[in-house]
Amino acid sequence: MSFPVTRLRRLRKSAATRNMIRETMLRGANLVMPLFVRHGKNISNPVGSMPGNYQFSVDRLTEHCSMLAGKGVQAVLLFGIPDQKDETGEIASSPDGIVQQAIRSVKKENPEMFVIADVCNCEYTVHGHCGTILSGDVDNDSTIATLARQSASLAEAGADMIAPSDMMDGRVAAIRKELDSKGFHNLPVMSYSAKYSSAFYGPFREAAESAPKFGDRATYQMDPANKDEALREIGLDIEEGADIVMVKPALSYLDVINEVKSNFNIPVAAYNVSGEFSMVKAAAEKGWIDERRIVREILTSIKRAGADIIISYHTQDIITEL
Ligand code: PBG
Numbered sequence: 001m002s003f004p005v006t007r008l009r010r011l012r013k014s015a016a017t018r019n020m021i022r023e024t025m026l027r028g029a030n031l032v033m034p035l036f037v038r039h040g041k042n043i044s045n046p047v048g049s050m051p052g053n054y055q056f057s058v059d060r061l062t063e064h065c066s067m068l069a070g071k072g073v074q075a076v077l078l079f080g081i082p083d084q085k086d087e088t089g090e091i092a093s094s095p096d097g098i099v100q101q102a103i104r105s106v107k108k109e110n111p112e113m114f115v116i117a118d119v120c121n122c123e124y125t126v127h128g129h130c131g132t133i134l135s136g137d138v139d140n141d142s143t144i145a146t147l148a149r150q151s152a153s154l155a156e157a158g159a160d161m162i163a164p165s166d167m168m169d170g171r172v173a174a175i176r177k178e179l180d181s182k183g184f185h186n187l188p189v190m191s192y193s194a195k196y197s198s199a200f201y202g203p204f205r206e207a208a209e210s211a212p213k214f215g216d217r218a219t220y221q222m223d224p225a226n227k228d229e230a231l232r233e234i235g236l237d238i239e240e241g242a243d244i245v246m247v248k249p250a251l252s253y254l255d256v257i258n259e260v261k262s263n264f265n266i267p268v269a270a271y272n273v274s275g276e277f278s279m280v281k282a283a284a285e286k287g288w289i290d291e292r293r294i295v296r297e298i299l300t301s302i303k304r305a306g307a308d309i310i311i312s313y314h315t316q317d318i319i320t321e322l
Pocket of ligand 1: 118120122130165168200201203205217259272273274275292
């Protein structure tokens, strides 16, 4: 039937029917809040380009997690800012590393909080690249060994999930093998499978002090123009044992999220990254947009595209409205 018998506006007329037939519902349990932790005591350094986000010392991070848990946040993703860096990032595997300390403290105070540990070397290397440099580029195979050790160390500290964000080939298999050999068969791996070489990571690199000192990440992160390649990355990570696959960033890659969800029957995560967050905050500060409505619309669109899990710095603002 077509117009005038069919009128789609009939079901839009009342809030009741709009509420009844809404297809995509955002839930608090879908959201993950990323947090930054550094050494020291009683520190909460605001991240200039990311209003409402801080580099916390472990004590303040733990308090912040208690506050988030009180608001209904169920999961956090931790990034460390170490006080020393080295050539290979091996320092990230130290049992007393900054993220290891943070995990132990958060889990002690808030055992219910699901703590995801990002695994990458860029915050821990003096050159800011995600692995060991050999002949001017990141060497894949020696890097994955460091990532496997870092993962095991974070697991030993009590992480609930390991999330490798380095984009080396074969790292999911290496991490899975190392975790299993240490008895962590039940610890899930959420892989940043299709992570693009994106300008949207700018504010994060200020927050995590992880910008590369030379060159860029184009030899290991994906070309923003590619979608077939994203599906190959996802397929390989699933074969290697990933429990959840991720597309990152989210907003400029909704088509990729959608394609991944349609092609694979596995939980999909999307990372609503720092640059996406900062643009919203900046426009809101200028009074040019309605932040609350925009944030809901953005997160709903990421879910509608096919993401089951959304990692977003907006989590702490929107959680009480869900
Ligand atoms: C580390 C990492 C990055 C992000 C998450 N993990 C930065 C990068 O690849 O340079 C970006 C997150 C964000 O922008 O919010 N490899």
